[in-house]
Amino acid sequence: MNAYYIKTQCMKIALFLISSLFFSTIAFGQSVSGLRVVGVVTDAANNQPLPFATVAVWQKTAKDSSLAGGTQTDIQGKFTVANLPAGRYSVSLSFVGYQSISQRVTLSASQTETDLGTIAIGADATALNEVKVTGEKASLTMSTEKKVFNVSKNLASIGGTAESLLRNVPSITLDESGSPSLRNIPTAIYINGKPTQLTLAQIPANQIESVEVIANPSARYDASTSGGIVNLVLKKNQNPGYNGTASVGVGTNNRYDATVNLDLRAGKWNLTALYSLNATKNPLTGYVNRVNRTAAGTPTSFFDQNTAINLDNTFQSGRLVADYALNKNNTFSVAGTLVGGVYNTVSNQTYQYRDAAGKPTSSGSRQTIPQNNFTNLGLEFDWKHSFAQKGRELSFMSSFTRNRVSNAADWFTSALDDRGVAVPTYPETDRIDGRIIGSQYIAQLDYVHPVSDSAKWEFGLRTFNFNRDTQYFFNQLGADGKTFNLLQSYSQNADIRETVNAAYALYTRKMARNVSIQAGLRVEQSSLHGLSRFDGSTFGYDYPSKTGQNFFQSFFPSFSATKQLSETTEVSVNLSRKVGRPNFRHVFVGIQANDRQNITIGNPAVRPEFVNTAELSYNYTKGNFQWGSTAYYIYEDHTIKPFTQPSATDPTVLVTTFLNVKADIQTGIDNTLSFGVGKNLTVLANVNPFYAAIQTVTTNSEVLNYNAKLNLTYKFPLGISAQATGTRDRRFPQVQGYRLPIYSADFAIRKSFLQNRASVVFTINDVFNSRKGITIYDQPTAFQTSMSRREIRFYKLTVQFPLGKPDATFKRSSRKLDRPDVDFSNQ
Helix, strand or coil: CCHHHHHHHHHHHHHHHHHHHHHHHHHCCCCCCCEEEEEEEEECCCCCECCCCEEEEEEECCCCEEEEEEEECCCCCEEEEEEECCEEEEEEEECCCECCEEEEEEECCCCCEEEEEEEEECECCCCCEEECCCCCCCCEEECCCCEEEEHHHCCCCCCCEHHHHHCCCCCEEECCCCCEEECCEECEEEECCEECCCCHHHCEHHHEEEEEEECCCCCCCCCCCCCCEEEEEECCCCCCEEEEEEEEEEECCCEEEEEEEEEEEECCEEEEEEEEEEEEEEEEEEEEEEEEECCCCCEEEEEEEEEEEEEEEEEEEEEEEEEEECCCCEEEEEEEEEEEEEEEEEEEEEEEEEECCCCEEEEEEEEEEECCEEEEEEEEEEEEEECCCCCCEEEEEEEEEEEEEECCEEEEEEEEECCCCECCCCCEEEEEEEEEEEEEEEEEEEEEEEEECCEEEEEEEEEEEEEEEEEEEEEEECCCCCCEEECHHHCEEEEEEEEEEEEEEEEEEEEHHHEEEEEEEEEEEEEEEEEECCCCCEEEEEECCCCCCCHHHHEEEEEEEEEECCCCEEEEEEEEEEEECCCHHHHCCCECCCCCCEEEECCCCCCCEEEEEEEEEEEEEECCEEEEEEEEEEEEECCEEEEEEECCCCCCCEEEEEEECCEEEEEEEEEEEEEEECCCEEEEEEEEEEEEEEECCCCEEEEEEEEEEEEEEEEECCCEEEEEEEEEECCEEECCEEECCEEEEEEEEEEEECCCCEEEEEEEECCCCCCCEEEEEEECCEEEEEEECCCCCEEEEEEEEEEECCCCCEEECCCCCCCCCCCCCCC
């Protein structure tokens, strides 16, 4: 009996036991010790749930009345007061600006739970005066578990995309392709806690409420989150009635956008609708300069290429969400998202070859004219069941997304010799056809079971399935000038299927002396299998394998311990093990670039990398001052890295593929500070000094450097505020070279109207036009400098205005609400 069979049987038993636990807890959900009172508090004016209302249960004693228990209502207005002995009580309900009421109740041992039903409380007509709530959310909320970035405080992202938004989030850096990383490791992008196939450029910033950055996720989350999680929390209405926002923006480079958010909350329903349009024609530039040389360093030839790009993108997105509170215990949510548009990178490249003396030997050009579009359909269904016991709940989450991306372009290439005469077989005409269809399914079941007021268990099951059907056909015009012939060596036709099934258990406990611990274990069965339709070849991996060879590589533990030193200070230790799985580009062998001298090709032999992370965090909060500091150590075993070498058939062509090298080691101290200077200036700063080393069997590329980000917001009179953000993205080592640091700055100024519900924003993106990625490839036979850009400086004006009524103001009551006058005379 091999280890793989034992592993499979153990997982089946574990899943059976966890499933049995779920159903048994549902069936026996009322079996808790002591008696309890439950109910729902609503606003008498509109029948909407009233969250955070105070519930107090008072009992008559010989001389006075004593407080027997109390709580606050949750977001749905529900409350539970448990562990009450039998007897006669008065239940008091109060909320600022509302009338306080009390209700008598008698508890007996024959009835474990007494349900008071729905209790409506009205506004206090005897209030002495009216007070407007002027408090504001902080731009950043930090804890040892995560950082939460308030999007409304970021002026530069208004009317932009999630990509422009993340440039201003502490600890997050973006590479030249727009992909985010955290502490130099690519992050997982989630939307409302679920992975997405959308790119950051396809997500409107106006629909994002907050950004959660979880640097070292526990076993509750996917094991593939080695670079942490950036969770984009979308806006959802919390106010009764109809309201929303709309914005229109226009900028240089034919840039324009429009967004409409509409919300309707009535009775048990909460509906949210979004439409967004974002378009730009972005002129970009790039270059490649290479010196080919002998082993002794003597130049043998030169290659220079300049690229002019027009990034022509138009994205439209729509989202509709319906939340329904069936009763006080069950809430359902259904959401649909449709995103589509065109993305065309029109490029014109000119190139030249020179000999060792610098004399031109040949030259030419390549023009690429794409005709590409994409659609992304997403469907979601969620269910949450709350038990009478506080904190006990069962939830189900599911999503399906289908993404279709076209591959279509015409290439026109010319080549001239040193006399300016066309090289034989040139000019060359090529036509690209094909598409990529990606289908993703996710289903997750989570159960939280409090053991006591200070301890709880969490269990979960999850399945993830992703199917990518790729067709990329490179067709070259034949000598007859009419027929296109397929070049299979430059083409792709493959089906790739990835599956991850997981189960986890997590135990949390509050201990003596303000110490809390959390220990978890996640078990994942994962596989990736690909089939090339050209030759029938297959590739991929299984964890654990059928022979049980990598049995223990499917276990991912996590542990954290937090000590509350005072009301303002806490420290924690956080340990975890993660996995970085190869993506499509890593494993597929088709050519993935159109540069004449630099091509990329996958490697089917690449295997997952395993990441061990240790953190020591310190968090201090007092008033509007926050400081979070995390010392971290990250060890990536068999890390996946790009590796470049000259082509075997043409040494002047560099071929990049992917390999598992020995290790990637990083250690540093990530610091974030947020504070106010006077009444008008807010400072948000992040600095991350670090040491990084990439080790192969024979080499060690290392660097000591830092990332930094500074955000300054100043409030002027008359509703005017300005914000400036400066970023330094580090120099970072690669296996065969390094990337130079990137310096950039953004600026925005806003004028607010209608009590800050409407605004006009002027934005300057990349003030110094310096946001460009320059990579150095330095090897004995070649030295190459290449530059690419994602954006250039642009100017933009955005108008944002409200839809519907403004938020209601609260009224201050003169009545004391700390304790009611309880009359037991008739009991």
